[in-house]
Amino acid sequence: MSVVTQIKEATAKAINHLFSIELQANDVLVNETKPEFAGDYTVVLFTFIKQLKKSPDALGQELGEYIVAQHSSLFTGFNVIKGFLNLTVSDSYWLAFLGTNYQNPGFGQAADNGQKVMVEYSSPNTNKPLHLGHLRNNFLGRSIAEILKASGNEVVKTCIVNDRGIHICKSMIAWQLFANGATPKTEGKKGDHFVGDYYVKFNDAYKKEIEDLKVKGKTQEEAEKEAPIMKATQQMLLDWEADKPDVMELWHNMNSWVYEGFAITYKKIGSDFDKTYYESNTYLLGKDLVDTGLAKGVFFQKEDGSVWIDLTADGLDEKIVRRKDGTSVYITQDIGLAEQKQKEFNSAQSIYVVGDEQNYHFKVLKLICQKLGLPSADGIFHLSYGMVELPTGKMKSREGTVVDADDLVEEMINIARQKTEELGKVKDFTTEELAELYDIIGLGALKFFLLRVDPRKKMVFNPEESIDFHGFTGPFIQYTHARIKSIIRKSGITQSTTSNHKAATLFPSEKAIALHLEMFPSVLEEAATNHDPSKVAIYIFNLAKTFNSFYTEHSIANAESEEKKIVRLQLSQLTAQVIKTGMNVLGIRVPERM
RNA sequence: GGUCCCGUAGUUCAAUGGAUAGAAUAGAAGUUUCCUAAACUUUAGAUGUGAGUUCGAUUCUCGCCGGGACCA
Structure with missing residues (x-):
């Protein structure tokens, strides 16, 4: 038992014995004694004086004398200053503590508590390399996992890879248009950076097409919709969903390049996972839960056929869970994946290491899961971390102000x-x-x-x-x-x-x-x-x-x-x-x- | 329009309602016949603003100012 805990319990007992007042050890406030006063730990007395109707000095004296007398091997003395009782811990206690622990490599780590916890972190997109923000995410996720292990939990590290969707198709279209068959090998480039370059190329080409259309009299909004490269990208997404062979082949190729690149980065920074989920496999999950929710009356249908949940009673908005065309939305997949993970691992808690821009999303996710009565619901915990900003403000990939993870790591090693x-x-x-x-x-x-x-x-x-x-x-x-x-x-x-x-x-x-x-x-x-x-x-x-x-x-x-x-x-x-x-x-x- | 988060030394960060608001760095001044000076010692410097609750507020409540995120 730690010294602080012992002091709390001793104080609670002393007050109980001296004044016949029931007190929990946790109600006692114990701090390290400030260096300018004598003593090691300090009990704050103000919290009790009202109840006990005693002056802080008198209370401190009584408590101090009693505690030190009762625990003569732990404490050697005390003093009272204003409302603070300063206790001095005996040297023999510290020496005994040292003697029993100095050769124990496991000192500080708790015994197994039999609880299983999932930590999901990293969550990369396969259209560009990792950046500084991902580093904070990866370091946090990895560290939280290790800390939970050290405190006795069994930890399962997972990663959800965002490998499909319109942004992935953007890199693919740009590669078709501009690469002339180039590969990371022919260019001597790390795969994720290679693919990321085409994502940038897409945006450049798209921007140019929009400008051209605006010159021809289109509004910004019209131009964004009508730009040929964007239309081609949307068509590609449809082709992907239809499993069109040539699109699938390109998608497999480009993703494999990215994974080769990620593997190098992950190895360097020390990220690893027990289980990796791919959105291409999970994006259809949760569809059946929409019907379940409708049957339970948790969801409701609008006239156009779209399905919603009304969270206004919980201080949130109405949230769509299925579009009128029958396609599911982001949150529906997440509900499905939460369910899937629960079936696979049955962990007591599931921690999502995700940026604070998704606070609302996770609030909604947890609420919906709870209303659906999913067993995973209460264990959902969003570890919401803040963005990493540059002195000039937020990093924006489109404006080229992103600090690349590989570059930064390399620079740090060079300086070392x-x-x-x-x-x-x-x-x-x-x-x-x-x-x-x-x-x-x-x-x-x-x-x-x-x-x-x-x-x-x-x-x-x-x-x-x-x-x-x-x-x-x-x-x-x-x-x-x-x-x-x-x-x-x-x-x-x-x-x-x-x-x-x-x-x-x-x-x-x-x-x-x-x-x-x-x-x-x-x-x-x-x-x-x-x-x-x-x-x-x-x-x-x-x-x-x-x-x-x-x-x-x-x-x-x-x-x-x-x-x-x-x-x-x-x-x-x-x-x-x-x-x-x-x-x-x-x-x-x-x-x-x- | 609605919801949420954040304002602390020049800068980057601390402070479960408790003692004189801590560090680091940048600034000033020192420490090397002796276990690694990537260290140590000294010094100067801050709670956005106005109320309220409290014995006591950086912390809780409300207003204002400033910054950010999200929902539609």
């Missing part, structure tokens, strides 16, 4: 190489070891940057300024890890060093590390319940900073005594371990040397 070469600390590394190190550092910087902020909030990425390897960054933490590993290699830490160190006392900077380390399990748990990797990122950063302060202040190898040395090695060992585990759940590797 430059920095490493400048510092010249790993001159004995082989070429392969160096390449791996640059990957670890470059990707570490990028992932940490995108994961260190609250997922729900939109964030700004400045290509010139955001790439930093100092301060609140991945490389800073990786460096701390490498340095600790170096110390341990030189000083040695073995079973035989686990001697009795009960006599040792801790300096403030040593205690600060122990206190941080002890919080790790609850941080992981908090990150899991909030679906928020930034909690972990901020925590590890603070841990690394705390360690670095201690490191400059005290020597480990030349400690004042053998006991001190052992304690410090244990602190170092567990810090390295927690950094590694914490970074791993963010999808970031840590080097042994850098």
